Amino acid sequence: MTDVASRDYDLTAAEERPLDGPSYASVSDYVALLKPRVMSLVVFTALVGILRAPGEVHPVIAFTALLCIAIGAGASGALNMWWDADIDAVMSRTKRRPVPAGRVTPGEALAFGMTLSVGSVLVLGLLVNVLSAALLAFTIFFYAVIYTMWLKRSTPQNIVIGGAAGAFPPMVGWAAASGGIGLESVILFLIIFFWTPPHFWALSLYKADDYARAGVPMLPVVSGPDETRRQILLYTLLLVPLAMSPWFLGMAGLAYGVVSGVTGAMMLALAVKVYRLREGAPAIKACKQLFGFSILYLFTLFAVLLVEALHVPSWLSGLGI
Numbered sequence: 001m002t003d004v005a006s007r008d009y010d011l012t013a014a015e016e017r018p019l020d021g022p023s024y025a026s027v028s029d030y031v032a033l034l035k036p037r038v039m040s041l042v043v044f045t046a047l048v049g050i051l052r053a054p055g056e057v058h059p060v061i062a063f064t065a066l067l068c069i070a071i072g073a074g075a076s077g078a079l080n081m082w083w084d085a086d087i088d089a090v091m092s093r094t095k096r097r098p099v100p101a102g103r104v105t106p107g108e109a110l111a112f113g114m115t116l117s118v119g120s121v122l123v124l125g126l127l128v129n130v131l132s133a134a135l136l137a138f139t140i141f142f143y144a145v146i147y148t149m150w151l152k153r154s155t156p157q158n159i160v161i162g163g164a165a166g167a168f169p170p171m172v173g174w175a176a177a178s179g180g181i182g183l184e185s186v187i188l189f190l191i192i193f194f195w196t197p198p199h200f201w202a203l204s205l206y207k208a209d210d211y212a213r214a215g216v217p218m219l220p221v222v223s224g225p226d227e228t229r230r231q232i233l234l235y236t237l238l239l240v241p242l243a244m245s246p247w248f249l250g251m252a253g254l255a256y257g258v259v260s261g262v263t264g265a266m267m268l269a270l271a272v273k274v275y276r277l278r279e280g281a282p283a284i285k286a287c288k289q290l291f292g293f294s295i296l297y298l299f300t301l302f303a304v305l306l307v308e309a310l311h312v313p314s315w316l317s318g319l320g321i
C-alpha cells in the first residue's frame, strides 16, 4: 500500500508560489473548498431538524442557525481538502481540486477552514444557543480530525464511524431551534448514519482503483468487492425499516409512510441488484445507479418530513397571511 502518511506528494506549484506574488486562486476555488454540492444535502437535513423541532423558532434565529451550519460544514470540507491534498492529488476524481492543482496553497486552505470553523461556532453560540454551537464544533472536529486525519487512512470501517459526522447536522438544527435533543432528532441522526455506508460503498466499488492507488483502506480495497456488496445489502436492510420508523412511531404522517416505503423498496431493489451483478459493465452500472439513487432517497425522505412540518407560523398568521 502506498504510504500516504508520508505526505510526499507533489504540491510544487503551490509551494513555490511567492508569498507576495499574484494570487492564482479565484472565488470559485474557495467555493470548491467548501464542497458545495455534498454540503447542500447536509444543510438541507439541518433545515429539516430546525423546522421539525418542537416550539416555534423566530425566522431570524432559524436563518442564522442555518447559515452557521452551512459555513461550518463548508469549513470542515476545506479542512478535509487541506489534510487530504496528498490523497486527492493521486485520485482521478479529486486531482483537479484547488489544493492538489496548486491554485490554493495548503496554508491558505487551512487558514480558510479554521477561520470559518471558529467563526461559525462562535456566531451560533453567541446568537443562537450554546448547545447547538457545541454540537457544531463537535461535528466539525469529528469530520476534520476523527474521520479525515485518523480513521480514513487507518481502517476500512472509516466511513461507518466517520459517517456519524454527516449524521449530526439535523441534531444541530434541532438543538438550535429548541435548545434540546429530542427522540426524533436522534432518529434523523440514525437514518443518515445507516444511509452513509450504502451511499459511499456503492461509489467506492467503481472507484476502488483510485483508493488503492492512493493507499486509502476503503472496504473494497481491503476486503474485496464481494464483501462490500454484502455489507451494502446488510446496511440497506437495516436502513429501510429505520427510515420508515418516524411513521411507525407516529412522528410523521401517512405521506411519509407511503413515500419512505416506496423509495425504501427501490433502494433495497438496487442494493440487491448490486449484490447479484458482479461482473463487467452491468455491475458498474448497478453501483452507479445505487449511488445516485441513495442521494435522491435521502433527499426525498427529508423533503417529505419538511413538507409535513410546514405550518403557518404565528408571526405570519398574525400579519393575516
Ligand code: HEM
Binding pocket: 037, 038, 039, 041, 042, 045, 093, 147, 158, 159, 162, 163, 165, 166, 167, 192, 196, 199, 200, 203, 295, 298
Ligand atoms: C463519511 C461519510 C461520507 C462519505 C465518505 C461520502 C463520500 C462521497 C463521495 C466520495 C462523493 C463523490 C463526490 C465527488 O464526486 O467529488 C459523494 C457525493 C455526494 N455525497 Fe457523500 N459521503 C458521505 C456522507 C454524505 C452525507 C452525510 C451527505 C448528505 C447528507 C452526502 C451527500 C452527498 C451528495 C449530495 C453527493 C453528490 C455530490 C455531487 O453531485 O457531486 N454524503 N459522497
Ligand SMILES: CC(C)=CCC/C(C)=C/CC/C(C)=C/COP(=O)(O)OP(=O)(O)O
Binding pocket: 035, 038, 042, 069, 072, 073, 074, 076, 080, 084, 094, 136, 139, 140, 143, 148, 152, 165, 166, 167, 169
Ligand atoms: C455541520 C458539519 C460540520 C457537517 C459535516 C458533514 C459531513 C461530515 C459530511 C461528509 C461528507 C463527505 C464529502 C464525506 C467524504 O469525505 P472524503 O474525504 O472521504 O471524500 P472525498 O474523497 O471526496 O474528499
